[in-house]
Amino acid sequence: MQKYKIAIVGSGIIGMTLALQLSTINHINITLFGKKPKYSEFKTTAILATSFNLYERLLGLDKSQLQISKLKKFKIIDELKTKKKIIDFDAEEINLDSFAYNIRDNFLADRLYKEIRNNDSIIFKGEFIEGLEDNLNSTILNTSDGAAEFDLVIGADGRNSIIRELAEINYSKKTYKESILVTEIDHSIPNNNTSFEIHRNGSLLTSVPTSNKKSAIVMIDDSEKIDSLDWDNLNKIINDSLSTYLGNTITNNKYSILPSETINVEKLYRNRVILVGESAHVIPPIGAQGLNLGLRDIITFSNLLLDNDAKDPGTKSILSSYNNMRWLDIYKRYKSVNLLYQSMMNNNVGYSAVRNIGFLTLNRSRRIRNILLTEGLSLNK
Ligand SMILES: Cc1cc2nc3c(=O)[nH]c(=O)nc-3n(C[C@H](O)[C@H](O)[C@H](O)COP(=O)(O)OP(=O)(O)OC[C@H]3O[C@@H](n4cnc5c(N)ncnc54)[C@H](O)[C@@H]3O)c2cc1C
Numbered sequence: 124m125q126k127y128k129i130a131i132v133g134s135g136i137i138g139m140t141l142a143l144q145l146s147t148i149n150h151i152n153i154t155l156f157g158k159k160p161k162y163s164e165f166k167t168t169a170i171l172a173t174s175f176n177l178y179e180r181l182l183g184l185d186k187s188q189l190q191i192s193k194l195k196k197f198k199i200i201d202e203l204k205t206k207k208k209i210i211d212f213d214a215e216e217i218n219l220d221s222f223a224y225n226i227r228d229n230f231l232a233d234r235l236y237k238e239i240r241n242n243d244s245i246i247f248k249g250e251f252i253e254g255l256e257d258n259l260n261s262t263i264l265n266t267s268d269g270a271a272e273f274d275l276v277i278g279a280d281g282r283n284s285i286i287r288e289l290a291e292i293n294y295s296k297k298t299y300k301e302s303i304l305v306t307e308i309d310h311s312i313p314n315n316n317t318s319f320e321i322h323r324n325g326s327l328l329t330s331v332p333t334s335n336k337k338s339a340i341v342m343i344d345d346s347e348k349i350d351s352l353d354w355d356n357l358n359k360i361i362n363d364s365l366s367t368y369l370g371n372t373i374t375n376n377k378y379s380i381l382p383s384e385t386i387n388v389e390k391l392y393r394n395r396v397i398l399v400g401e402s403a404h405v406i407p408p409i410g411a412q413g414l415n416l417g418l419r420d421i422i423t424f425s426n427l428l429l430d431n432d433a434k435d436p437g438t439k440s441i442l443s444s445y446n447n448m449r450w451l452d453i454y455k456r457y458k459s460v461n462l463l464y465q466s467m468m469n470n471n472v473g474y475s476a477v478r479n480i481g482f483l484t485l486n487r488s489r490r491i492r493n494i495l496l497t498e499g500l501s502l503n504k
Contacts (some may be wrong), residue, residue, distance in 0.1 A: 130273040131155045132252045134278030137400030137417040140234035141179045144425045146244040146409035150433045154246040160384030162228035163379035165305040169337040169411040170224040174418045192332040193221035195316040202323045255289035262395040276396045277436035284402035293389040302346040306378035388459045391446040404453045407464040
């Protein structure tokens with residue numbers, strides 16, 4: 124049987140997961156381009172229960188492993204008005220043990236990398252892509268090492284995707300005036316597998332369990348304010364915000380600062396190129412969405428290849444089906460998460476109304492709460 128050649132550009136979490144997922148399909152050969160990734164030591168990702176089985180299957184991850192923290196409950200604390208409003212979510216509401224599993228990006232990336240290196244069906248090229256020539260018949264990738272031809276190129280090269288640029292796929296990008304700070308805290312009261320999300324005028328502070336008395340912190344606030352923080356006032360802000368729930372907190376004296384931005388592409392393919400993960404969509408880190416969207420890109424595309432056994436993976440019918448099956452899901456989440464983000468960060472009356480309706484709906488609607496717990500935040504699904 125003819126073997127078709129697929130190149131995956133980008134060996135981040137999405138690129139490596141995709142390579143492993145596709146490696147079992149008989150009629151393709153996979154080449155993965157990129158260097159072993161190194162994420163911020165504080166960056167963790169909550170993988171929704173509905174996606175976690177992918178890693179149980181590909182990596183043999185076990186939910187009771189020390190490096191994996193179960194998220195059984197979360198509390199949204201709205202401090203926008205003088206009177207606090209609290210909404211509680213519990214995985215038991217939807218008969219699940221946990222609604223998500225929190226894992227350090229570096230731990231997951233190391234496990235994926237090890238598995239890739241042991242997988243004979245994946246050719247790993249530790250090089251960056253510098254050029255792309257594509258048309259409807261073939262696609263050529265250029266590296267410092269030379270050129271190679273593929274039947275399909277998959278851009279998994281993150282938010283600054285060179286593949287998206289070279290394939291001339293149109294996109295919109297917005298950089299918000301806020302920045303994202305990630306760090307970790309020790310706390311005196313166990314978190315009880317609970318994530319806390321504190322909404323204030325113009326800021327958001329989230330804690331996500333990394334062990335019993337440790338939680339990862341994601342803080343979104345005005346860039347100037349974040350840039351001017353020193354450890355003492357960061358420690359104080361976090362302690363003042365979370366001590367009611369977690370007791371005394373001590374913040375790690377190191378932290379990373381990331382830009383707050385969103386990206387949305389006009390379509391997910393062109394000629395013999397498709398995009399997956401953050402090369403196709405970037406949304407603010409609210410409600411465990413970003414990676415989970417990328418994992419759904421992977422499952423959708425892999426199922427399409429399985430359904431089209433022995434067919435050229437770069438044909439238009441497959442690529443446009445991928446686009447049709449993924450675009451709306453991505454767009455809806457892009458819209459709803461950005462609307463929610465703006466309603467938190469913006470004091471404008473219109474946004475406050477949206478936010479109040481969102482809170483009321485979340486409090487009262489069992490269906491919306493179920494969607495939130497199983498598929499992440501999408502108020503307009
Ligand atoms: C603070 C924060 C918290 C988050 N929390 C969650 C969460 O709880 N749940 C969730 O689902 N999502 C979360 N996300 C989103 C999630 O982290 C991202 O969606 C995910 O990591 C994106 O993975 P990726 O592989 O698409 O991109 P990346 O991790 O950026 O990987 C892209 C890779 O491509 C490589 N590359 C770039 N250019 C080239 C080239 N020319 N040639 C070869 N390789 C190249 C890069 O070196 C990199 O390794 C969060 C995001 C942030 C910022």
